[in-house]
Amino acid sequence: MRVACAIVGGGLSGLYAAYLLHRRGVECRLLEARQRLGGRILSVEGTGARARFDLGPAWFWPDMQPRLRGLVDELGLAAFEQQTRGAILVERFKLEAPQRYERGFNTEPRSMRLQGGMQALVEALEAALPSSLIRCNLQVSSLREMPEGLLELAGADGKPLAIAERVILALPPRLVNRMTFSPALPEPVTRWCENTPTWMAGQAKLLAVYAKPFWIDKGFSGTASSFVGPMMEIHDASLPRGQPALFGFMGLSPAARQALGETALKEAALAQLARLFGPEALAPVAVHLLDWAQQPDTATRADWEPPLGHPAYGVPASFESLWSGRLVLSGTETAPGQGGYLEGALEAAEAATSRF
Numbered sequence: 001m002r003v004a005c006a007i008v009g010g011g012l013s014g015l016y017a018a019y020l021l022h023r024r025g026v027e028c029r030l031l032e033a034r035q036r037l038g039g040r041i042l043s044v045e046g047t048g049a050r051a052r053f054d055l056g057p058a059w060f061w062p063d064m065q066p067r068l069r070g071l072v073d074e075l076g077l078a079a080f081e082q083q084t085r086g087a088i089l090v091e092r093f094k095l096e097a098p099q100r101y102e103r104g105f106n107t108e109p110r111s112m113r114l115q116g117g118m119q120a121l122v123e124a125l126e127a128a129l130p131s132s133l134i135r136c137n138l139q140v141s142s143l144r145e146m147p148e149g150l151l152e153l154a155g156a157d158g159k160p161l162a163i164a165e166r167v168i169l170a171l172p173p174r175l176v177n178r179m180t181f182s183p184a185l186p187e188p189v190t191r192w193c194e195n196t197p198t199w200m201a202g203q204a205k206l207l208a209v210y211a212k213p214f215w216i217d218k219g220f221s222g223t224a225s226s227f228v229g230p231m232m233e234i235h236d237a238s239l240p241r242g243q244p245a246l247f248g249f250m251g252l253s254p255a256a257r258q259a260l261g262e263t264a265l266k267e268a269a270l271a272q273l274a275r276l277f278g279p280e281a282l283a284p285v286a287v288h289l290l291d292w293a294q295q296p297d298t299a300t301r302a303d304w305e306p307p308l309g310h311p312a313y314g315v316p317a318s319f320e321s322l323w324s325g326r327l328v329l330s331g332t333e334t335a336p337g338q339g340g341y342l343e344g345a346l347e348a349a350e351a352a353t354s355r356f
């Protein structure tokens, strides 16, 4: 099967690239390793219509993310503001009660969430594409330059998956290095890929769903920060007029999480929520834990050491002419403006498709 463009990776960046190309009439094919689309975007079902909670990204900031704001509007998706009203808590020491700050905080710019979870964005993009364009459960393992300037993509068994005039790699750069290239990529490219951390890949998110919003009833916003752990940052994850929930980002390292094990980690997280918000936290309706560091199609072992702060993302200009410009590095980590974020995934897709 020969196409003008093959896109490797069906996260937001790859999907948006496919959406843009398809709209322009460019024949393309998207190959995704997982059985599902979305990559780092993953929402789990709650109870009720379109009741979904995010285990990956939940927020966007429309006041400073014009692409995402525009796409959400274009696809007719509904957004709502992150709940921040009420007191916040800070847990500084193990043997000291958490401190309560009545004034809470206002996020500036405002953080928004999507009705139906961030997955609603993935589903809307997928719905706008012909199903024949998307292939899931296909991990691209190698890329080879053929005569006449064509590129062949193959799976782990060496079987060709597609032949394309151009290839967009909409992947975390570290996963580019999982693939083999013939001819080999220049050493500065593989070095840059290895040295570019995948944003949030070393993180794990815990979500606890409850029957009642007991923290709101006590005047808490649901926001807490902790130096005790296992979660370091906690927020309200409730659905508007739907199920109440809290979520937290883990402060424990991937190695410590692995050593503790999932059951003990969940128990420790619920005990922390009880310390902060009260004993009702020990009786959730459901608990979900997703350790992204254990997801081979997101994280590599290098991501177990998280970067100190938000890296300066963006791909060096000299990498834009790989294989005479027919091989394009994409994905949010290549975006110079808002690399790492969902907005960066759109920014990268725009740049990758701008040459068609």
Ligand SMILES: Cc1cc2nc3c(=O)[nH]c(=O)nc-3n(C[C@H](O)[C@H](O)[C@H](O)COP(=O)(O)OP(=O)(O)OC[C@H]3O[C@@H](n4cnc5c(N)ncnc54)[C@H](O)[C@@H]3O)c2cc1C
Residues within 6 Å of the ligand: 008, 009, 010, 011, 012, 013, 014, 031, 032, 033, 034, 037, 038, 039, 040, 041, 055, 056, 057, 058, 059, 060, 138, 139, 140, 141, 170, 171, 172, 175, 179, 199, 200, 201, 203, 204, 205, 292, 297, 298, 330, 331, 332, 333, 340, 341, 342, 343, 344, 345
């Ligand atoms: C816990 C967490 C919370 C986050 N919170 C936020 C937030 O609130 N707001 C925000 O803006 N951003 C947030 N982010 C970051 C956001 O998720 C990313 O910016 C965005 O999802 C990246 O999209 P992408 O398409 O570039 O990459 P990915 O989503 O990583 O997609 C890459 C895709 O490529 C596939 N793939 C990999 N290798 C191959 C291969 N060889 N062959 C075929 N397919 C392959 C993968 O399976 C994956 O589907 C968060 C991330 C995490 C993990």
